[in-house]
Amino acid sequence: MKGVVKVIDRVIWIVLDSVGMGALPDADKYGDVGANTIGNISKALGGLKLPNMEKLGLGNIEGIIGVNKVDNPIGCYARFSEMSNGKDTTTGHWEMVGIYSEQAFPTYPNGFPKEIVNAFESAVGRKMIGNKPASGTAILDELGEEHMKTGDLIVYxxxxxxxxxxxxxxxxxxxxxxxxxxxxxxILVGEHAVARVIARPFIGEPGNFTRTSNRRDFSLVPPYNTVLDNLKTNDLNVMAVGKIEDIFSGKGVTEAVHTKDNMDGVDKTLEYMKEDKKGLIFTNLVDFDMKWGHRNDVKAYGKGLEDFDGRLSEIIAAMKDTDILFITADHGCDPTTPGTDHTREYVPFLAYGKALKEDVNLGTRKSFADMGQTIAEIFNVEKISHGESFFNKIKLDK
Structure with a gap:
């Protein structure tokens, strides 16, 4: 039986990047009808073994398919709709912490315009090659050798x-x-203010190029304060794991560590948990999206889900009575679809902690921002501009 916890000192918030759970009602506008990252992977592989997330209530979430429902799950669970227009990493994470993106970030299906190309080449002193939408691995095969001979930069x-x-x-x-x-x-400001500029370093020889873990994202600075800023202002820690620091351009982050892969992300999260600092540990596990979703690698994606589930028991075992765990996603990236892009999907949500009730079905939430608003209430800091807190529904009665 859970005891009564008078105060919550820390939230461990883990984003499984791209782990969606079914097309949103407006998915047709994005070309994503039928997308279902978890469900379609499970179907393709003949099932997924995710006992720890199922124990928290993953299979009990409204509308989810491909995972097992359990009796009396020990967590709280929901599916979340994205209110913002878009299906990218920045839009999803920004909405979680309180920023509603009414207008989608600009995209360039025909490559970047001449004024951007000229300004870029002039600023960096190198020529641009590529300049088109492309798979990150395919474009290395196409242009990697030319880049090595000329020093021209591959931009895509x-x-x-x-x-x-x-x-x-x-x-x-x-x-x-x-x-x-x-x-x-x-350079990329105003009408050309893309969500992210991404460094994509690689190594190897022609025919055998490999992208390294030294990727860096240079995101737009959030236009106004988020729950991260509100925590920091109140002398609470915001510890960023993975690409969280990049997504927010460091705004609202008190310390950060970058990661090599998902398992390193779990390791770094556990290391922060040992430090026993009050506030938020905010983790992004990017391999689901970067390595498997965009490459349509169904088998590796499924194994990645099972590998994370296997480590989840370590995270739960390391939690203190005053900790709360949130697990969610920022969009979909269904690897079974013909394309290689993100998919407009609901995302799953799980919450667990000794301070929380068990088996609470939060249904379908209207905005990712409900998570950030709940964190604001947990720590009694200034509310964010969007979202509705559900803390009252999941906290143990005093």
Missing amino acids: TSADSVFQIAAHEEVVPLEELYNICEKARN
Whole structure:
């Protein structure tokens, strides 16, 4: 039986990047009818073994398919709709913490316009090659050798609002690549304010190129304060794991660590948990999206879900009585679909902690911002501009 916890000192918030659970009602506007990241992966693989998330209530979420429903789950659970217009990482994470994006970030299905190309080449002193939507691995096969011979930068985009710069680490040193990205970020403003400029370093030889873990995202600075800023203002820690710091351009973050892969992200989260600092540990596990969703690697995606589920028991075991765990996603990226882009989906939500009730079905929530608003209430800091807190529904009665 759970005891009464008078105060909550810390929230561990883990985003399983792209782990959606079914097309949103407006998915037709995005070309995503039928998308269902969890459900379609489970169907393709003949099932998924996710006992720890199922124990928290994953299979009890309204509308979910492909995972097992259990009697008396120990967590609280829901599915969340995205209120903002878009289906990208920045839009999803920003909405979680209180920023509603009414207008989608600009995309470039025909490549970047001449004025951007000219400004970029002038600023960085190197030519641009590529300049089209492309798979990050395919464009290396196409242009990697030319880049190595000329030093020209491979620039490409996708269906998302991104300006991606690929460079071989032995041709363009990492610090130079990051500096180039900062210059690009300063150019891409106004009508061309893409959500993210991304450094995509790689190594290897023609025919055998590999992207490294030294990726960096240079995101737009959030236009106004979020729950992260409100926590920081109240002398609470905001510890960012993975690409969280990049998504928010460091705004509202008190300390950060970047990660090599999902398992490193879990390790770093556990290390922060050992430090026993009050506030928020905010983790993004990007492999689901970057390595498997965008590459349509159904088998690896399924294994990645099972690997995370296997580590979840460690996270729960490391929690203190004054900790709360949130697990969610920021959009979908169904690897079974013909395309390689994000998918407009509901996302699952699980919450667990000794301070919370068990088996609470929160139904379907209208906005990701409900998570951020709940965190604001948990820590009694200033409310964010969007979202409705559900803390009253999940907290143990005093």
